[in-house]
Amino acid sequence: xxxxxxxxxxxxxxxxxxxxxxxxxxxxxxxxxxxxxxxxxxxxxxxxxxxxxxxxxxxxxxxxxxxxxxxxxxxxxxxxxxxxxxxxxxxxxxxxxxxxxxxxxxxxxxxxxxxxxxxxxxxxxxxxxxxxxxxxxxxxxxxxxxxxxxxxxxxxxxxxxxxxxxxxxxxxxxxxxxxxxxxxxxxxxxxxxxxxxxxxxxxxxxxxxxxxxxxxxxx
Amino acid sequence: xxxxxxxxxxxxxxxxxxxxxxxxxxxxxxxxxxxxxxxxxxxxxxxxxxxxxxxxxxxxxxxxxxxxxxxxxxxxxxxxxxxxxxxxxxxxxxxxxxxxxxxxxxxxxxxxxxxxxxxxxxxxxxxxxxxxxxxxxxxxxxxxxxxxxxxxxxxxxxxxxxxxxxxxxxxxxxxxxxxxxxxxxxxxxxxxxxxxxxxxxxxxxxxxxxxxxxxxxxxxxxxxxxxxxxxxxxxxxxxxxxxxxxxx
Numbered sequence: 001x002x003x004x005x006x007x008x009x010x011x012x013x014x015x016x017x018x019x020x021x022x023x024x025x026x027x028x029x030x031x032x033x034x035x036x037x038x039x040x041x042x043x044x045x046x047x048x049x050x051x052x053x054x055x056x057x058x059x060x061x062x063x064x065x066x067x068x069x070x071x072x073x074x075x076x077x078x079x080x081x082x083x084x085x086x087x088x089x090x091x092x093x094x095x096x097x098x099x100x101x102x103x104x105x106x107x108x109x110x111x112x113x114x115x116x117x118x119x120x121x122x123x124x125x126x127x128x129x130x131x132x133x134x135x136x137x138x139x140x141x142x143x144x145x146x147x148x149x150x151x152x153x154x155x156x157x158x159x160x161x162x163x164x165x166x167x168x169x170x171x172x173x174x175x176x177x178x179x180x181x182x183x184x185x186x187x188x189x190x191x192x193x194x195x196x197x198x199x200x201x202x203x204x205x206x207x208x209x210x211x212x213x214x215x216x217x218x219x
Numbered sequence: 220x221x222x223x224x225x226x227x228x229x230x231x232x233x234x235x236x237x238x239x240x241x242x243x244x245x246x247x248x249x250x251x252x253x254x255x256x257x258x259x260x261x262x263x264x265x266x267x268x269x270x271x272x273x274x275x276x277x278x279x280x281x282x283x284x285x286x287x288x289x290x291x292x293x294x295x296x297x298x299x300x301x302x303x304x305x306x307x308x309x310x311x312x313x314x315x316x317x318x319x320x321x322x323x324x325x326x327x328x329x330x331x332x333x334x335x336x337x338x339x340x341x342x343x344x345x346x347x348x349x350x351x352x353x354x355x356x357x358x359x360x361x362x363x364x365x366x367x368x369x370x371x372x373x374x375x376x377x378x379x380x381x382x383x384x385x386x387x388x389x390x391x392x393x394x395x396x397x398x399x400x401x402x403x404x405x406x407x408x409x410x411x412x413x414x415x416x417x418x419x420x421x422x423x424x425x426x427x428x429x430x431x432x433x434x435x436x437x438x439x440x441x442x443x444x445x446x447x448x449x450x451x452x453x454x455x456x457x458x459x460x461x462x463x464x465x466x467x
Binding site: 004005006007008009010078081082084085086087088089090091092093094095097098099100103104106173176177179180181182183184185187190 | 225288325328387391392425426430436437438451456458
């Protein structure tokens with residue numbers, strides 16, 4: 001059965017919003033890196049251990065992997081179908097004046113984020129799950145030291161922060177687009193969603209970008 | 220004023236087209252854009268060249284027939300205006316103006332700047348109506364509609380079906396057009412009876428015509444001569460989702 005254009009967009013919206021929800025949890029967890037002194041290491045490692053042993057977290061993590069994959073696959077299907085809807089291009093095209101650049105370049109921003117995710121998974125997720133991390137003094141895998149070591153590289157921090165800028169633009173369009181796809185049409189709620197979307201994107205992206213900078217310069 | 224034109228020339232749907240250059244001297248800046256094309260065509264005919272074909276009808280900005288890409292924007296650089304209401308004073312003396320047909324696979328070029336927009340008609344035919352027995356006009360106050368509701372439905376009904384939304388969209392999506400028709404009817408009591416069936420049929424026809432997905436860039440609203448709001452698209456999505464969940 002072929003899905004309608006609207007149905008495909010609903011899947012984009014739902015998977016995207018789940019990823020938005022996940023980012024909140026992820027940021028809250030990462031905030032523990034900001035705790036001053038050695039308590040930070042103990043707290044962060046204990047938290048990581050807690051997550052990896054929890055059945056609910058396990059279920060959420062599988063939904064997360066599925067969401068990332070579905071989001072990417074639907075994006076590719078939608079982009080390919082869209083490309084077929086106008087095969088003859090304009091010779092002279094100034095339509096860029098009519099919309100925001102990031103709303104037209106979600107695929108590009110998404111690709112940047114996907115590459116970021118691959119590196120991010122390799123550096124932390126893979127090492128934690130399948131690598132041989134040394135244990136800290138409480139017997140937890142020492143993810144904290146790994147994070148601090150990785151963030152001690154300046155170029156890594158710069159790339160990370162730039163990726164958070166890409167994330168910001170991807171999220172800001174994605175958030176409003178998802179709300180529209182799900183059918184938020186009343187002008188009053190659209191205003192609320194606008195305010196909520198900006199607040200969410202600024203907090204999430206500034207929060208994620210601040211952590212490696214803080215770790216790099218102060219740890 | 221003097222202008223240089225680059226116009227898309229294409230004999231028919233079967234042949235390939237190309238951009239041709241023309242020059243016009245003595246263009247009056249009070250001329251509408253279409254009058255300028257009329258002048259060009261007269262000069263071409265005098266030289267024995269086939270005139271440039273373009274769609275037009277009322278030339279009052281209300282029929283939705285005219286519509287071409289002018290310098291890379293649907294209906295030209297003036298916001299919320301149809302091509303016929305664009306005047307040459309918008310351009311400077313010596314300007315180079317690119318004129319192309321609205322592009323979308325669902326809108327095949329018939330000749331030069333003329334396109335086949337019957338895809339829109341088929342979307343309307345699939346559900347953009349209410350089923351009532353015609354006959355005597357009913358008593359006007361039988362169905363009472365408050366002014367805000369009537370006004371809001373009229374805002375959606377103001378769509379003239381010119382196709383600028385499709386032309387402006389990077390995905391050639393017809394979401395703004397289709398949603399304006401759906402929203403117009405669903406806001407009124409007469410349209411609510413068939414709301415569920417209508418949205419499913421019209422969306423399915425929109426897809427069958429080969430229009431792309433709406434990715435909410437909002438270029439359509441910016442290009443729309445009638446300033447149809449993108450919130451119509453949100454309403455269509457709402458009605459579509461509701462229809463899917465509630466469908467028996």
